[in-house]
Amino acid sequence: MGWKTLDEIEMRGRVVLVRVDINVPMENGQVSDATRIEKIVPTVRDILAKGGKPVLLAHFGRPKGKVVPEMSLAPLLPELEKALGVPVRFAEDCIGGPAKRAVQAMAAGEVLLLENTRFHEGEEKNDAQLAASMAALGEVYVNDAFSAAHRAHASTEGIAHILPAAAGRLMQAELKALEAALGSPQRPVVAVVGGAKVSTKLDLLGNLVARVDHLVIGGGMANTFLVAQGIDVGRSLAERDMADTARAIIARAADKGCAIHLPVDVVVARAFAEGAPSEVLPANACPADAMILDAGPKTVAEISRTFEACRTLIWNGPLGAFEIAPFDAATTAAAQKAAELTRAGKLVSVAGGGDTVSALHKAGVADDFSYVSTAGGAFLEWMEGKELPGVAALMR
Numbered sequence: 001m002g003w004k005t006l007d008e009i010e011m012r013g014r015v016v017l018v019r020v021d022i023n024v025p026m027e028n029g030q031v032s033d034a035t036r037i038e039k040i041v042p043t044v045r046d047i048l049a050k051g052g053k054p055v056l057l058a059h060f061g062r063p064k065g066k067v068v069p070e071m072s073l074a075p076l077l078p079e080l081e082k083a084l085g086v087p088v089r090f091a092e093d094c095i096g097g098p099a100k101r102a103v104q105a106m107a108a109g110e111v112l113l114l115e116n117t118r119f120h121e122g123e124e125k126n127d128a129q130l131a132a133s134m135a136a137l138g139e140v141y142v143n144d145a146f147s148a149a150h151r152a153h154a155s156t157e158g159i160a161h162i163l164p165a166a167a168g169r170l171m172q173a174e175l176k177a178l179e180a181a182l183g184s185p186q187r188p189v190v191a192v193v194g195g196a197k198v199s200t201k202l203d204l205l206g207n208l209v210a211r212v213d214h215l216v217i218g219g220g221m222a223n224t225f226l227v228a229q230g231i232d233v234g235r236s237l238a239e240r241d242m243a244d245t246a247r248a249i250i251a252r253a254a255d256k257g258c259a260i261h262l263p264v265d266v267v268v269a270r271a272f273a274e275g276a277p278s279e280v281l282p283a284n285a286c287p288a289d290a291m292i293l294d295a296g297p298k299t300v301a302e303i304s305r306t307f308e309a310c311r312t313l314i315w316n317g318p319l320g321a322f323e324i325a326p327f328d329a330a331t332t333a334a335a336q337k338a339a340e341l342t343r344a345g346k347l348v349s350v351a352g353g354g355d356t357v358s359a360l361h362k363a364g365v366a367d368d369f370s371y372v373s374t375a376g377g378a379f380l381e382w383m384e385g386k387e388l389p390g391v392a393a394l395m396r
């Protein structure tokens, strides 16, 4: 696919610098969701099996070029050892003496984790010298951090130009799934885009209407589209100044032959609170003192029919305020429908983005989707049709 895989690079006896994304959520000093750690296991095990010495490069949080002890990677060591099943050593810097000594001290079958790359100012600036200092530690570079590939940083981009470079297994899997969903998909294709704001997903909507057959719009951004059609949405979250933009997207969709699906009925409430009394009304009948918090059952039925008519689904963003019951109902029902069709072999379903993945877990169907991406920002930028610098740098 234009880049090398682990099978095409000689690793025996070599130090392999592996860029991973283990930017995991923590609560009270403990990893609260280890998914991203578990996902790097195939790559690290493969490198070990091929006789290479894996040295992990990673960021954690946004320390902005300074050493911030709370953003050290050291607390992740126990989780990494648990997931990898081998000893994982740690070096307190990703370059210089501490890193060099730790690399030299590595025994066969061990893994080394280097401290947060973002403790250096040069990381986010893609500084050539920092990239060279990291590259000097090893002989091969592997990028397995698809979810950080939208960043042109020294450890995700610069270093790939210095050493022989390859894509790791997770990177490969992510790119394959996205290619199947949007690159050369089986048609018809339906995209579900939800979330609060049209303004943050303009590029996404613009790209999607030219590439998919159906676009389901949900969440707060659907309200903006309702407003654009002259509908009063009461106290609902909506970007009223984006009405012109929403109309332009509708026009572009018509031009490209993409059917846009907006809510036909909605769940409204007077308070944004768990269990707030709510009612289902037509989408054009939201009372002045109420707000739309979810799509209604008729809308869900229409979405289900659309899923049934399609072969491929790509999903980013919930349909309602899924964090609080009962406003998770539409997202959950649509996700369950997608899961059912996927299990039956009738639909290829790909989802990504932090909120989307939590919603799928909440609905109990994350494992039933064809592919669930570990990426948030990178998934979105890929769906927007943008080139990801970390992926581009791997091209031969």
Ligand code: 3PG
Residues within 6 Å of the ligand: 021, 023, 061, 062, 147, 148, 151, 375, 376, 377
């Ligand atoms: C993420 O968690 O989205 C990735 O690790 C990238 O992190 P960033 O948004 O701080 O670059």
Ligand code: MG
Residues within 6 Å of the ligand: 376, 377
């Ligand atoms: Mg992010």
